[in-house]
Amino acid sequence: MSLPPGPSGPHILQTMGWLSRPGPYSRRLRARYGDVITLHVEQHAPWVLLGHPDHVKQVFTGDPNVLHAGEGNAILKPLLGPRSVLLLDGKEHLQQRKLMLPPFHGERMQAYGDMIREIAREEVASWPTGEPLPTRLRTQALTLEIIMRAIFGTRDERLRDAINTLLEFVGRPSSLVLAVVGGKRANHYVYGRVRAEVDRLLAELIAARRADPELDHKDDILSLLMSGTDMDDATLIDELVTLLAAGHETTATALAWALERLSRHPAAWARLREGEDDYLDAVCKETLRLRPVIPAVIRMLKAPYEIGGYELPAGVAVVPSIHLVHTREDTYPDPLVFRPERFLEQPAGTYTWIPFGGGVRRCLGATFALFEMRWVLRAIADAVVDLQPATPRSEGTKHRSITLAPQADGRVIVARRTTPARRAQPVPTGR
Numbered sequence: 490m491s492l493p494p495g496p497s498g499p500h501i502l503q504t505m506g507w508l509s510r511p512g513p514y515s516r517r518l519r520a521r522y523g524d525v526i527t528l529h530v531e532q533h534a535p536w537v538l539l540g541h542p543d544h545v546k547q548v549f550t551g552d553p554n555v556l557h558a559g560e561g562n563a564i565l566k567p568l569l570g571p572r573s574v575l576l577l578d579g580k581e582h583l584q585q586r587k588l589m590l591p592p593f594h595g596e597r598m599q600a601y602g603d604m605i606r607e608i609a610r611e612e613v614a615s616w617p618t619g620e621p622l623p624t625r626l627r628t629q630a631l632t633l634e635i636i637m638r639a640i641f642g643t644r645d646e647r648l649r650d651a652i653n654t655l656l657e658f659v660g661r662p663s664s665l666v667l668a669v670v671g672g673k674r675a676n677h678y679v680y681g682r683v684r685a686e687v688d689r690l691l692a693e694l695i696a697a698r699r700a701d702p703e704l705d706h707k708d709d710i711l712s713l714l715m716s717g718t719d720m721d722d723a724t725l726i727d728e729l730v731t732l733l734a735a736g737h738e739t740t741a742t743a744l745a746w747a748l749e750r751l752s753r754h755p756a757a758w759a760r761l762r763e764g765e766d767d768y769l770d771a772v773c774k775e776t777l778r779l780r781p782v783i784p785a786v787i788r789m790l791k792a793p794y795e796i797g798g799y800e801l802p803a804g805v806a807v808v809p810s811i812h813l814v815h816t817r818e819d820t821y822p823d824p825l826v827f828r829p830e831r832f833l834e835q836p837a838g839t840y841t842w843i844p845f846g847g848g849v850r851r852c853l854g855a856t857f858a859l860f861e862m863r864w865v866l867r868a869i870a871d872a873v874v875d876l877q878p879a880t881p882r883s884e885g886t887k888h889r890s891i892t893l894a895p896q897a898d899g900r901v902i903v904a905r906r907t908t909p910a911r912r913a914q915p916v917p918t919g920r
């Protein structure tokens with residue numbers, strides 16, 4: 490068995506290439522080695538990056554007992570805790586995922602629409618006009634508020650402060666380096682300390698909710714998980730931290746990228762403001778295509794596996810590259826150009842548009858995230874009349890924990906409407 494071709498340089502250089510600019514780096518590797526590439530990232534099993542939709546389909550529809558995603562996410566264990574759905578595999582994962590899915594069902598999302606719109610309108614009303622605004626910081630505040638209210642069902646300031654401290658730590662570049670090269674012990678020690686206060690306050694919240702006679706009538710996701718399943722407190726806490734970690738920064742970053750892209754594409758911004766729902770949806774999809782907030786997903790092989798003409802040994806990681814799949818000329822002509830119209834002309838394909846991964850591991854919060862993006866962008870488009878970039882050139886990417894964020898935090902200059910905004914249009918269900 491031999492691994493597919495890939496760079497032969499020192500592993501540390503490959504790690505730096507991946508961590509610093511995964512998009513351009515992996516495109517260069519594709520130009521040189523093709524659609525199946527071996528990459529060596531420090532402290533990890535060899536990665537086999539996959540950039541062809543056929544290979545991605547094979548992995549996403551493959552046997553979850555052979556393709557372990559939970560093990561591939563092990564780097565997140567100190568942060569998420571051992572019971573997190575993101576870290577489980579096989580039967581245990583499917584059971585836990587089944588318990589968590591119902592509250593995220595598409596039809597349920599409408600329940601959060603009014604609340605999200607209201608939070609977004611309040612947030613946008615506080616944006617300064619005529620000066621550079623680092624949108625990622627603002628969208629982070631926004632998505633945290635949404636998670637606090639829609640998922641945790643609380644407005645507890647102490648919890649918000651403790652979460653902010655945790656997220657601030659997780660977002661530091663040094664924390665990513667610690668996670669990648671630091672080893673298990675160091676990570677468990679550090680994250681254990683950083684999570685302690687959040688855990689304490691979540692335990693308090695769960696105890697209060699258990700004692701609440703109105704529990705069965707509440708529609709936040711924590712209450713639904715409590716009334717609909719028999720998860721114990723420790724599991725509930727790990728899953729809440731998982732939903733927070735998986736859903737907060739990702740959606741905030743996607744929104745910041747949408748604003749960064751729109752500020753440089755006035756025609757797209759003007760069309761978005763006309764209020765057409767299909768176009769709003771296309772803007773969200775095109776943003777997630779061109780600037781996927783997570784560049785790749787990982788599956789650890791538990792048995793030998795044939796893919797792309799290679800016989801891979803157990804122990805290797807197969808890694809569908811979201812970025813490579815999204816920048817294929819044959820699927821997306823002029824792939825580096827931001828053009829939302831392409832999603833009006835052709836629907837997003839299951840294996841060609843994969844910002845949320847796929848198969849039995851597909852993002853649990855994908856529907857929630859897309860609704861949230863649409864509601865928030867609609868509220869922004871209703872309130873902001875002019876959107877200009879605050880830096881001369883398109884922003885590059887920077888790694889923040891697991892996400893790829895705009896280098897200058899999606900810096901734009903806004904002008905708000907002075908007359909009251911017309912009532913934001915409801916965003917329909919659907920894609």
Ligand code: HEM
Nearest residue numbers: 575735736739740743783786845846847850852853854858
């Ligand atoms: C734009 C926003 C988001 C993006 C781009 C995103 C992306 C992803 C990706 C790529 C995965 C891994 C899928 C795989 O391995 O195939 C994932 C998993 C997951 N996401 Fe998201 N996500 C987003 C928002 C959310 C939200 C809002 C939540 C919940 C509130 C959430 C909860 C989860 C969970 C629980 C998993 C683990 C699923 C499993 O292992 O079965 N995500 N997400």
